[in-house]
Amino acid sequence: MFVHFGIKDVIDILLVALLLYNIYKMMKDSGTINIFGGIMAFLAVWIVVTRILDMRLMGAIMDKLISVGVLILVILFQDEIRRFLVELGSHKRWRFFFRLFFPDKKDNSKAQSYIIPLVYACMNMAKTKTGALIVIQKDIALTQYIQTGDIINADVNSRLIENIFFKNSPLHDGAMIIADNRIVAAACILPVSHNNDIPKSLGLRHRSGLGISQESDATAVIVSEETGNISVARNGKLHIKLSGKDLENILSDDSL
Numbered sequence: 001m002f003v004h005f006g007i008k009d010v011i012d013i014l015l016v017a018l019l020l021y022n023i024y025k026m027m028k029d030s031g032t033i034n035i036f037g038g039i040m041a042f043l044a045v046w047i048v049v050t051r052i053l054d055m056r057l058m059g060a061i062m063d064k065l066i067s068v069g070v071l072i073l074v075i076l077f078q079d080e081i082r083r084f085l086v087e088l089g090s091h092k093r094w095r096f097f098f099r100l101f102f103p104d105k106k107d108n109s110k111a112q113s114y115i116i117p118l119v120y121a122c123m124n125m126a127k128t129k130t131g132a133l134i135v136i137q138k139d140i141a142l143t144q145y146i147q148t149g150d151i152i153n154a155d156v157n158s159r160l161i162e163n164i165f166f167k168n169s170p171l172h173d174g175a176m177i178i179a180d181n182r183i184v185a186a187a188c189i190l191p192v193s194h195n196n197d198i199p200k201s202l203g204l205r206h207r208s209g210l211g212i213s214q215e216s217d218a219t220a221v222i223v224s225e226e227t228g229n230i231s232v233a234r235n236g237k238l239h240i241k242l243s244g245k246d247l248e249n250i251l252s253d254d255s256l
Contacts, residue, residue, distance in 0.1 A: 039073075114156035114181050115251045121161035122223055122230055123244045131172070131225030132165040133205045135190070136251070137179035140216040146177055149188030156183055165223075175208060175220070191215050198238065202231075209233040221247065 046066060050059035118134065125132050135142065150171060154160060156178060164186050165172045174187035192204065193211040202224075209220030213233040220233040231240040232250050239250070 042069075112252060114178060115248060117156050117158040118161065118178070118221070118251065119244050119248045121158040122221060122247060124158070124162055125165060125223045126228040126230050129225055129228040130162070130165050130167065130223065131205060132161070132221070132223040133175040133190070133209055134161070134221045135175050135177045135188075135209070135212055136219045136221070137177060137184075138217045138219070140218065142177055142179065142212075142216060142218060145175075145188050145190055145212070146179075146185045149174055149177070149185040151185050152176075152183045153185075154183045156181065175212070190220075201226075202238075202240075206231060206233070206238065210236070210238050213237070219251070221251075 046059075046062045049055050049062060114136075122132065122134075124130075135145075152164075160183065161176065163169060164176060164183075171186040175190050176186045177184050177188055190208040191211040191214075192207045193214055195207075195210060195214075198207060198210065203226070205222050205224070209222045209231070210233040212218050212220050214236040217235075222231040222233065223229075224231070229240060230242045230244075230247055231238060232242060232247065233239075234250070239246075242250070
């Protein structure tokens, strides 16, 4: 007996496979991959019980668990689901279509004017091993994190950035947030990533930078106080040991 698959069936299978892959990737990044394996095992048992063995009583019990389990999973993984939707909405292809129908009137050259002063400041701080954490807001507002710090509201200036992160400065702890080409606030508190894949040699600044990139579409620039290395966190991924040119290219690419 042969099973014939139509185009719709093939598309359906591909979409399910794509969804499962993204769920697997999301849980792997968040360190909850074991839970994903448990869910897949439960679904396999449910399919065997209800579809193959046709056990009605056990199938009815498992159907109830499935219906309640979906709600429980949404509650338990609300942060991961939010992150997945943020990544989906911030993907460049979707942003292209969005801007096609809703063109952005912002001058792109003005939007990139913060990059050179920021790169210059980071290179100087890397030479002196001055720790820094700088977050660049994109489409998702960071108001809740801005409110945890001190409002600056100044133009992006390399000397100002270096003075804020100077070791004896009262604002050097915490993160600086740049939005709309201006330094909005400093000494801001960010969410900390609990990703177990982060090297042990990286400290709280890197975990905070990665955390904000997981919670939003913002890009975080980190200068290590121990090594002077420059790192960037974006889209829930950490890029370490970057040169000044690498940093400039990443920030220029993000501003497009």
